[in-house]
Amino acid sequence: MSRRSVQAERRQQIMEALHKCLLEKPFDQTSIKDIAATAQINYGALHYYFESKEDILLNYIEYLIERYKSFFEEWIQSNSSSMQDPKDFLRASIDFVHHKITLNQDLSKIFIEIWEIAIYNSKVKEKLQKAYTEWIETVNLAILKVTANKTTAARLSVGLAAFWEGISLFSIILDEKTIEAGALLKDFQEQFLKFL
Amino acid sequence: MSRRSVQAERRQQIMEALHKCLLEKPFDQTSIKDIAATAQINYGALHYYFESKEDILLNYIEYLIERYKSFFEEWIQSNSSSMQDPKDFLRASIDFVHHKITLNQDLSKIFIEIWEIAIYNSKVKEKLQKAYTEWIETVNLAILKVTANKTTAARLSVGLAAFWEGISLFSIILDEKTIEAGALLKDFQEQFLKFL
Amino acid sequence: MSRRSVQAERRQQIMEALHKCLLEKPFDQTSIKDIAATAQINYGALHYYFESKEDILLNYIEYLIERYKSFFEEWIQSNSSSMQDPKDFLRASIDFVHHKITLNQDLSKIFIEIWEIAIYNSKVKEKLQKAYTEWIETVNLAILKVTANKTTAARLSVGLAAFWEGISLFSIILDEKTIEAGALLKDFQEQFLKFL
Amino acid sequence: MSRRSVQAERRQQIMEALHKCLLEKPFDQTSIKDIAATAQINYGALHYYFESKEDILLNYIEYLIERYKSFFEEWIQSNSSSMQDPKDFLRASIDFVHHKITLNQDLSKIFIEIWEIAIYNSKVKEKLQKAYTEWIETVNLAILKVTANKTTAARLSVGLAAFWEGISLFSIILDEKTIEAGALLKDFQEQFLKFL
DNA sequence: CATGAATGAGTTTTCATTCAT
DNA sequence: GATGAATGAAAACTCATTCAT
Numbered sequence: 001m002s003r004r005s006v007q008a009e010r011r012q013q014i015m016e017a018l019h020k021c022l023l024e025k026p027f028d029q030t031s032i033k034d035i036a037a038t039a040q041i042n043y044g045a046l047h048y049y050f051e052s053k054e055d056i057l058l059n060y061i062e063y064l065i066e067r068y069k070s071f072f073e074e075w076i077q078s079n080s081s082s083m084q085d086p087k088d089f090l091r092a093s094i095d096f097v098h099h100k101i102t103l104n105q106d107l108s109k110i111f112i113e114i115w116e117i118a119i120y121n122s123k124v125k126e127k128l129q130k131a132y133t134e135w136i137e138t139v140n141l142a143i144l145k146v147t148a149n150k151t152t153a154a155r156l157s158v159g160l161a162a163f164w165e166g167i168s169l170f171s172i173i174l175d176e177k178t179i180e181a182g183a184l185l186k187d188f189q190e191q192f193l194k195f196l
Numbered sequence: 197m198s199r200r201s202v203q204a205e206r207r208q209q210i211m212e213a214l215h216k217c218l219l220e221k222p223f224d225q226t227s228i229k230d231i232a233a234t235a236q237i238n239y240g241a242l243h244y245y246f247e248s249k250e251d252i253l254l255n256y257i258e259y260l261i262e263r264y265k266s267f268f269e270e271w272i273q274s275n276s277s278s279m280q281d282p283k284d285f286l287r288a289s290i291d292f293v294h295h296k297i298t299l300n301q302d303l304s305k306i307f308i309e310i311w312e313i314a315i316y317n318s319k320v321k322e323k324l325q326k327a328y329t330e331w332i333e334t335v336n337l338a339i340l341k342v343t344a345n346k347t348t349a350a351r352l353s354v355g356l357a358a359f360w361e362g363i364s365l366f367s368i369i370l371d372e373k374t375i376e377a378g379a380l381l382k383d384f385q386e387q388f389l390k391f392l
Numbered sequence: 393m394s395r396r397s398v399q400a401e402r403r404q405q406i407m408e409a410l411h412k413c414l415l416e417k418p419f420d421q422t423s424i425k426d427i428a429a430t431a432q433i434n435y436g437a438l439h440y441y442f443e444s445k446e447d448i449l450l451n452y453i454e455y456l457i458e459r460y461k462s463f464f465e466e467w468i469q470s471n472s473s474s475m476q477d478p479k480d481f482l483r484a485s486i487d488f489v490h491h492k493i494t495l496n497q498d499l500s501k502i503f504i505e506i507w508e509i510a511i512y513n514s515k516v517k518e519k520l521q522k523a524y525t526e527w528i529e530t531v532n533l534a535i536l537k538v539t540a541n542k543t544t545a546a547r548l549s550v551g552l553a554a555f556w557e558g559i560s561l562f563s564i565i566l567d568e569k570t571i572e573a574g575a576l577l578k579d580f581q582e583q584f585l586k587f588l
Numbered sequence: 589m590s591r592r593s594v595q596a597e598r599r600q601q602i603m604e605a606l607h608k609c610l611l612e613k614p615f616d617q618t619s620i621k622d623i624a625a626t627a628q629i630n631y632g633a634l635h636y637y638f639e640s641k642e643d644i645l646l647n648y649i650e651y652l653i654e655r656y657k658s659f660f661e662e663w664i665q666s667n668s669s670s671m672q673d674p675k676d677f678l679r680a681s682i683d684f685v686h687h688k689i690t691l692n693q694d695l696s697k698i699f700i701e702i703w704e705i706a707i708y709n710s711k712v713k714e715k716l717q718k719a720y721t722e723w724i725e726t727v728n729l730a731i732l733k734v735t736a737n738k739t740t741a742a743r744l745s746v747g748l749a750a751f752w753e754g755i756s757l758f759s760i761i762l763d764e765k766t767i768e769a770g771a772l773l774k775d776f777q778e779q780f781l782k783f784l
Numbered sequence: 785c786a787t788g789a790a791t792g793a794g795t796t797t798t799c800a801t802t803c804a805t
Numbered sequence: 806g807a808t809g810a811a812t813g814a815a816a817a818c819t820c821a822t823t824c825a826t
Binding site: 594595598629630631632633636637 | 809810811812813814
């Protein structure tokens with residue numbers, strides 16, 4: 001394997017290690033040694049692949065966002081041709097988001113962690129801003145395939161994203177009985193599609 | 197001043213100091229000395245008034261929740277008599293929530309901080325669960341004054357709370373231009389009231 | 393009650409509180425608040441009755457030694473007249489020492505604590521020196537009632553005291569099976585009496 | 589020097605530093621910084637080589653016991669062949685114990701420190717139990733070479749060890765004039781050998 | 785006399801980072 | 806490139822003692 005790819009491989013390992021660590025402990029309480037041990041890499045070497053602990057985090061956030069972006073795009077690619085009715089396709093897309101993103105508890109946990117860091121760290125904040133802005137725009141474009149009203153689409157896309165975000169939060173901390181997240185999402189989805 | 201109230205006064209001071217600190221730094225990066233300095237209290241004394249740093253946090257969360265609960269209840273008390281139409285009253289209540297809670301940026305920041313801690317700390321998680329369950333129930337009762345459909349009310353209350361939570365998150369990090377939070381909330385509010 | 397006796401009463405309470413505390417924790421790990429709480433006295437008041445934590449300890453050591461000295465002397469007083477044969481009386485005295493002192497586990501623990509402090513604290517060391525010197529002299533006088541040989545008596549008294557001290561140590565830490573302290577003491581006692 | 593031996597070297601240094609420190613101050617009053625300074629090692633590094641302060645102590649106790657065990661065994665090795673009469677050999681062995689162990693004041697001090705810690709710390713207690721049980725067994729085996737009576741040997745070995753322990757205590761705190769430890773030990777030794 | 789609030793030095797421990805090998 | 810030894814700042818927490826009320 002070339003140097004380049006050894007480097008890339010190691011960085012990938014470290015990203016995945018941080019991902020695992022964040023499921024256990026907040027970033028602040030995760031030590032460089034924890035990450036190294038999880039990645040099965042010498043802890044001194046982390047500073048060879050990344051400048052600092054913050055640098056690891058910043059790269060991780062990009063990695064995570066990229067991962068889910070391409071995950072969603074791949075799904076779009078492989079499903080867009082199979083459905084004729086744009087409304088059906090929108091419904092299927094929303095279903096995908098619900099199950100793979102909104103109700104993905106690990107992901108939700110990690111996103112809260114990132115939101116929290118973003119509040120006090122402007123570099124992280126920027127990355128999060130960019131990601132959510134793009135995400136809302138993606139939703140917007142999807143809606144525009146079903147309605148011609150730009151104002152409505154813009155507003156709905158923000159509202160929908162916000163609603164998903166809130167459900168994602170609730171589904172981690174509240175009892176499933178209290179929120180019945182799945183059914184609730186389904187209900188709102190139908191109302192929303194009717195509305196268009 | 198009596199001993200009893202010195203005690204209470206100091207604890208109050210400490211709560212407010214932590215509040216200020218959390219607007220600047222995450223809890224983990226806020227040292228006991230930071231809190232003490234902000235409260236203008238000797239740092240050793242913090243362990244006189246509270247058992248540990250975690251104890252301060254737990255008390256703070258209760259204090260914060262209690263503060264906003266009574267804030268909301270007071271508003272209800274002083275406005276419930278002035279409005280005849282329950283729908284008007286619901287609209288006014290929602291307006292109050294939007295402006296004083298959902299779009300209160302300081303509060304939103306601190307709540308994200310608490311959410312994050314809750315993920316890894318079960319005591320904090322319990323407190324948050326209780327607070328949100330009560331909050332959703334409050335919203336539910338308000339809705340039940342306007343509709344007789346219990347299932348709808350239950351689901352709407354969770355959905356509304358989640359939507360507010362999401363908007364609250366977005367309003368801290370995203371550009372006001374992107375989300376136009378105020379107008380968005382207003383729009384959804386009207387749709388929502390029409391729906392009932 | 394007069395002031396004098398209130399003062400004396402409180403000091404007595406504190407001595408007994410320290411005694412209880414030392415059965416739980418070493419002196420260094422016993423805080424002034426622990427002692428005060430055990431004595432059911434305000435912790436600030438301890439400095440009214442004693443100058444410092446060390447002062448409490450010094451007084452306690454004297455109190456403890458005095459207590460066991462008079463305990464032993466009272467026994468001597470009430471039993472000396474009932475026995476004619478000095479050898480029988482010596483045997484009975486040794487029995488008393490074995491059961492009430494050497495094999496008194498609480499006392500042994502506290503004495504190890506005091507020995508340890510004495511090594512590094514000259515004031516405590518002095519008190520311990522005095523107490524053991526007197527103790528050895530008491531044993532010496534008892535032996536002299538049975539033998540006329542002064543050199544033998546002097547040497548035996550030190551040896552006997554040392555042996556008791558060692559058994560006292562062993563009986564706290566080693567299994568009763570390993571040392572069979574009671575039987576061992578009895579055995580040696582008989583050898584010792586035969587020897588005289 | 590290899591990494592492996594740097595590790596071992598440092599641990600050794602730390603053990604010796606604690607040994608020196610314990611001659612000055614009790615363990616509780618010896619700070620991690622004191623030990624580090626004595627070992628001429630950075631204080632943060634102590635936690636690199638040992639888990640905690642208690643871990644250092646536990647390792648030290650093992651190190652100390654091991655040191656004296658092998659010290660004694662080496663002496664046995666090099667002297668066992670030169671003496672024909674087992675009684676002479678026993679006498680010589682006891683002489684060795686008297687001078688190198690019982691009357692070794694530094695060692696006695698440190699052992700009192702360890703005894704004291706053992707009372708309140710079960711891990712230390714275990715180590716001490718094991719060490720003394722082995723020690724008594726060693727003495728027992730030595731006596732069995734001179735007498736066939738197992739019960740006597742067992743009892744004598746405990747008694748002898750206890751006596752030495754007591755003399756060791758006394759020799760630290762009492763005046764040499766009062767106890768004449770050397771002569772006393774010699775006397776008892778002869779009585780003891782006669783007895784066998 | 786009694787109370788308990790306040791002080792701040794001191795403790796153990798953690799950890800990102802550096803750097804010699 | 807890889808390793809792990811070393812550094813020292815900073816954290817939470819404890820506590821004897823003082824002193825105003």
